[in-house]
Amino acid sequence: MKTCRVAVVGLGRMGSTIDDELRDYPAFTLPFSIAAACQASPHLELAAGADILPEKRDAFAERWGVKALYGDYLEMIEKEQPDLVAICTKGDLHAEMIVAVAGAGVKMIFCEKAIACSLKEADAALDACRKNHVSLNTGVLRRFIPLYAKMKEIIGAGGIGKPTAVVHYAAGTLLHSHIHSIDTAMYLLGDPEAVGVWGELRPRDTAFKDNRLDHDPRAIYHIEFAGGIEAFTVPAGGWEFEVIGAEGTLRSVNNGAGCLMRKAHKQGKRTMMEPAPFPEYEKKSGTVILLEDIATAAEQGRQTLGNIEVTHRATELCFAIAESHRLGRRVSLPVENRDMYVFHV
Numbered sequence: 001m002k003t004c005r006v007a008v009v010g011l012g013r014m015g016s017t018i019d020d021e022l023r024d025y026p027a028f029t030l031p032f033s034i035a036a037a038c039q040a041s042p043h044l045e046l047a048a049g050a051d052i053l054p055e056k057r058d059a060f061a062e063r064w065g066v067k068a069l070y071g072d073y074l075e076m077i078e079k080e081q082p083d084l085v086a087i088c089t090k091g092d093l094h095a096e097m098i099v100a101v102a103g104a105g106v107k108m109i110f111c112e113k114a115i116a117c118s119l120k121e122a123d124a125a126l127d128a129c130r131k132n133h134v135s136l137n138t139g140v141l142r143r144f145i146p147l148y149a150k151m152k153e154i155i156g157a158g159g160i161g162k163p164t165a166v167v168h169y170a171a172g173t174l175l176h177s178h179i180h181s182i183d184t185a186m187y188l189l190g191d192p193e194a195v196g197v198w199g200e201l202r203p204r205d206t207a208f209k210d211n212r213l214d215h216d217p218r219a220i221y222h223i224e225f226a227g228g229i230e231a232f233t234v235p236a237g238g239w240e241f242e243v244i245g246a247e248g249t250l251r252s253v254n255n256g257a258g259c260l261m262r263k264a265h266k267q268g269k270r271t272m273m274e275p276a277p278f279p280e281y282e283k284k285s286g287t288v289i290l291l292e293d294i295a296t297a298a299e300q301g302r303q304t305l306g307n308i309e310v311t312h313r314a315t316e317l318c319f320a321i322a323e324s325h326r327l328g329r330r331v332s333l334p335v336e337n338r339d340m341y342v343f344h345v
């Protein structure tokens with residue numbers, strides 16, 4: 001693998017400092033920020049950074065020893081010609097930055113989640129990536145974390161029989177949180193197409209004004225995937241995922257610090273789900289895996305793990321939840337209302 005020169009846009013928590021908040025948290029193997037992941041990987045070189053705030057640029061220079069710093073990210077791209085641009089600004093800038101970075105000729109993009117505040121914006125990001133042959137992953141980190149890869153491997157190999165449902169636990173907002181829960185559910189099931197969505201925003205009287213919400217509301221959902229597999233969210237407890245199959249179950253616990261497995265055993269006429277050992281797996285930083293996946297995918301001419309098509313579908317499901325709430329009924333896909341806007345960070 002060739003060394004990949006990475007430039008970061010947005011030198012805040014995800015771009016630079018978030019590891020300071022996550023030390024001693026067993027759910028995530030560090031490094032977590034883009035800059036820290038680049039420093040940890042022999043295949044990634046932290047080449048440049050852009051932020052509109054001078055104090056963020058100064059702190060980035062001091063922390064990471066990077067000299068190429070800019071207030072304007074497009075000027076940074078023109079002058080530094082990075083291989084990969086990591087967009088780590090807040091959510092309302094993601095789609096327009098994907099379009100601009102792809103248009104500037106960059107073939108590898110990391111963008112924080114969620115990629116858009118409307119389906120119209122998500123469509124524009126999808127078009128720009130397709131047209132410019134961009135390799136992209138987004139910040140839905142569980143897709144890149146080895147624990148979830150092991151769960152997916154077990155499910156794919158028939159280790160819990162035919163999966164019938166995925167249940168996500170934890171209260172969450174529509175775009176900031178449920179882009180994660182939906183992406184993880186899709187990933188565990190092998191990214192099936194969805195056929196129908198029911199959703200409700202909380203509080204229940206949340207109302208759109210001019211097809212727009214200026215905050216990211218809490219949400220619950222039920223998604224039906226092709227083949228009849230269902231995904232639900234339960235707005236309680238900490239972040240966990242349970243995949244229920246005909247012959248067993250898997251449940252990630254404590255936000256992915258571990259996983260409990262149960263297998264079906266016949267006891268007379270009844271089937272009992274008994275604890276079974278979850279296999280060993282190597283713990284590694286999801287951010288390093290995610291960035292290296294973009295670089296190797298581009299080199300090998302293959303799709304990334306969380307490519308633009310997949311991330312566009314997960315985004316469509318988030319907006320389908322909002323549209324279901326707005327219309328007061330279940331919706332099918334694709335969502336017709338592509339102008340609906342939901343602000344999120």
Ligand SMILES: NC(=O)c1ccc[n+]([C@@H]2O[C@H](COP(=O)([O-])OP(=O)(O)OC[C@H]3O[C@@H](n4cnc5c(N)ncnc54)[C@H](O)[C@@H]3O)[C@@H](O)[C@H]2O)c1
Pocket residue numbers: 009010011012013014015018050051052053056071073088089090091093112113114139140141176345
């Ligand atoms: N994947 C995860 O688990 C995870 C964790 C934390 C944050 N995030 C996401 O990362 C994104 C950033 O969040 P954060 O907490 O790091 O925010 P932050 O506020 O700490 O950092 C954002 C930075 O972007 C800069 N910025 C704003 N406009 C800019 C522009 N036009 N050009 C260059 N820089 C600009 C700001 O000055 C700021 O320094 C959000 O979308 C958030 O949801 C994801």
